[in-house]
Amino acid sequence: MTNEHTEELGVLSDFVDAVVDQPRQSQIEQAQHKLMARLATASKRQTLTWWPKMSLASAAAAAVAMFAMIGFWPGEQQLALASVVEKLNHITSFRAVTTTQQGEQTLTQVTSDFRAPGQVRIELADSLSMILDLPSATLLAINHNAKQYRLSDIGEPGGFQLETQESFRFLEQLKQIETGADTVLARQLVNGKWSVGFVVNIQGNAMTLWAEELTGLPVALEVISNLGEQQTLQVKAQYEFEVSFPDDHFSLEPPLGYTSD
Amino acid sequence: MPTIQSILDIGVTQASTHERVTDLARLHGPMVFATAYRILGNPQQAEDVQQEVYLKLLKRRSQKFWDEVDNWPALLRVMTQNHALDVLRRERRRTHESVELTTTESPDVDVLRVQRAQQLRRALARLSQKDALVFGLRHFEQMSYKEIAKQLGVTQNKIGVVLHRVHNKLRNWLTPEKGDRHD
Numbered sequence: 001m002t003n004e005h006t007e008e009l010g011v012l013s014d015f016v017d018a019v020v021d022q023p024r025q026s027q028i029e030q031a032q033h034k035l036m037a038r039l040a041t042a043s044k045r046q047t048l049t050w051w052p053k054m055s056l057a058s059a060a061a062a063a064v065a066m067f068a069m070i071g072f073w074p075g076e077q078q079l080a081l082a083s084v085v086e087k088l089n090h091i092t093s094f095r096a097v098t099t100t101q102q103g104e105q106t107l108t109q110v111t112s113d114f115r116a117p118g119q120v121r122i123e124l125a126d127s128l129s130m131i132l133d134l135p136s137a138t139l140l141a142i143n144h145n146a147k148q149y150r151l152s153d154i155g156e157p158g159g160f161q162l163e164t165q166e167s168f169r170f171l172e173q174l175k176q177i178e179t180g181a182d183t184v185l186a187r188q189l190v191n192g193k194w195s196v197g198f199v200v201n202i203q204g205n206a207m208t209l210w211a212e213e214l215t216g217l218p219v220a221l222e223v224i225s226n227l228g229e230q231q232t233l234q235v236k237a238q239y240e241f242e243v244s245f246p247d248d249h250f251s252l253e254p255p256l257g258y259t260s261d
Numbered sequence: 262m263p264t265i266q267s268i269l270d271i272g273v274t275q276a277s278t279h280e281r282v283t284d285l286a287r288l289h290g291p292m293v294f295a296t297a298y299r300i301l302g303n304p305q306q307a308e309d310v311q312q313e314v315y316l317k318l319l320k321r322r323s324q325k326f327w328d329e330v331d332n333w334p335a336l337l338r339v340m341t342q343n344h345a346l347d348v349l350r351r352e353r354r355r356t357h358e359s360v361e362l363t364t365t366e367s368p369d370v371d372v373l374r375v376q377r378a379q380q381l382r383r384a385l386a387r388l389s390q391k392d393a394l395v396f397g398l399r400h401f402e403q404m405s406y407k408e409i410a411k412q413l414g415v416t417q418n419k420i421g422v423v424l425h426r427v428h429n430k431l432r433n434w435l436t437p438e439k440g441d442r443h444d
Contacts, residue, residue, distance in 0.1 A: 012428055015435075016400040019378040023298040023307070031294040031308045035286055038312050039279075039319075 033103065034232070037224075041185075079196045082179045084211040084218060089175070091217075092116045094241045101234045113243065119250040131250055140252050148261040149254040174218060177201070177209065187213060191238055195219045217241050281327065282318045289334060290315070293341050299401045300345035300385070302378055310344045332412070335404065339412050342397045346390060353386035377435075384434045388427060395423045396431075 023031075093115040100107045111123040118134030127144035132154075139152045178201045185197030185208070195210040208222040223235040254260070293314055297307035314337065321327070330336055385393045395413070398404045399420075406417045413420075 012431065013400050015377075016381065019374050019381055020299050020401065021302060021378070023295050023304065027298070027304045027307075028291045028294055031304070031311055032286075032290045034308055035290050035294075035311055035315060036283075039283055039286055039315060 030103070030232075079211060079213055079216055080179075081177065081184075081198045081200065081209075081211075083216050084198075084209070085175055085177050085179060087216045088218070091241055093243050093245060094239055095243045096237045096239050098235065098237045101236075102232070107233075113245060113249065115245060115250055121245075121250055131252060133250070133252055136252075138252055140254065142255065142258065143261070146261075147258045149258045150261050151252070151254065174221075190219045193219050215241075278319060278322060278327075282315055285318065285333060285337070286315050289337050292334060293337050296338050296341040296402060297345045300342060300382070300397060301348060302382065306348055307345070310341060310348060313344050314340050332408070335408050335412050338398060338402050338404065339394065342394050342402070343390070346385065346393050346397070349382055349386040349393075350390075353383065380435055381431075384431055387434070388430065392423055392427045392430075395420055396427045399424060 093113075095114070096112045098108075098110045098112065100109075113121045118132075120130075120132040120134065122130045122132070124130065129142040129144065131140040131142070132138075137154045139150075139154045141150045141152070143149070183199040185199065187194055187196050189195070190197075190210040190212075193212045194214070195212050198209045198211065200207055200209045209218055210220045210222075211217060212219050218239050218241075220239065221237045225233045225235075290311065294307055294311045297310035297314075298304065301307050301310070317340065385397065388396065391413075395409060398409045398412075399406075404412075406420045410417045410420050
């Protein structure tokens with residue numbers, strides 16, 4: 001290699017340095033976050049993929065050995081999505097704590113309590129409560145900071161439209177999960193409960209539903225949406241079922257001392 | 262037919278492979294993204310390449326592979342550049358060499374610099390995969406001749422020859438009066 005060539009390579013190197021961008025720290029962090037999430041999902045799926053590659057005999061032999069080791073037999077306790085959805089038909093009350101995050105930042109956290117038939121109480125940020133009675137189409141909104149309330153007939157003009165009311169029927173929405181085409185993820189601890197994950201389709205949107213092995217009931221629902229360049233929104237709902245709420249929890253009576261706005 | 266023990270061993274190996282890959286992602290993920298970004302200049306494509314590199318590692322089950330790697334940053338740079346150059350080539354074919362490569366730069370940045378970066382990327386896509394790789398490792402990643410030669414399994418002299426050849430081509434393609442003409 002000639003000196004002239006070495007010099008020319010140096011010029012070229014300077015040219016590359018001058019025109020090629022370095023990524024911003026925020027871009028690196030965003031990419032790293034997505035990478036770790038992708039690897040977590042990939043590992044869950046991969047642990048299941050080696051089974052079909054085995055011969056039937058060796059798979060059966062391995063199954064006997066492995067299930068004997070962990071103390072249960074497949075077919076009796078293996079959780080299916082259809083049974084999760086079926087169990088929801090018998091639920092009379094539940095609570096969902098929904099957290100919305102963008103990157104590391106928590107945008108909102110909303111607690112929603114439900115009791116059949118059609119009683120809903122939602123706790124929002126800024127000390128706001130909404131109590132909704134769907135059968136009577138009545139909404140009690142309470143501002144605890146201002147000690148004010150508003151009682152509305154949500155069936156009247158200017159009130160909630162039917163579509164909006166439907167969005168509060170969370171249990172019914174969970175029951176609309178399409179079974180059969182779901183992808184099963186490996187079990188893991190979710191909210192302290194051993195759970196099986198299902199990649200499900202709810203009203204055309206792909207989500208991950210975690211259901212507790214022991215009870216067969218949903219534990220959490222995760223939705224990740226790409227909002228465009230570098231923006232990802234993660235919504236996670238954590239569930240508790242058959243919650244005992246106080247008698248006045250869904251009462252449409254305004255709290256004592258509060259005034260109508 | 263595999264024994265039960267060998268089947269169970271597959272599970273153990275997979276678990277440890279995943280742990281290794283996750284550790285490598287934590288340790289070198291940012292470097293891999295930066296390497297891809299420098300080649301592509303596009304954060305979305307760089308993210309895709311970064312994920313492809315690690316997903317590919319997840320498939321490497323052979324213990325021999327994991328035992329033999331003695332310089333992970335260098336190997337990851339080679340893998341990343343290979344994937345990123347594939348993307349450049351696909352992009353070049355898709356755009357029939359006539360459309361500018363995409364950029365996410367805001368309009369207020371130096372237009373000339375962006376155009377030159379696009380010309381450089383287009384030129385890289387025209388090189389053979391190995392030539393582009395050697396050039397990228399040397400000039401984008403500042404790797405030494407010795408490191409590149411070791412990773413690619415060739416002599417340092419060979420690296421010098423390749424860089425000389427690439428340099429001549431790029432000088433023709435990137436010199437303004439000669440234009441961005443094709444071979």
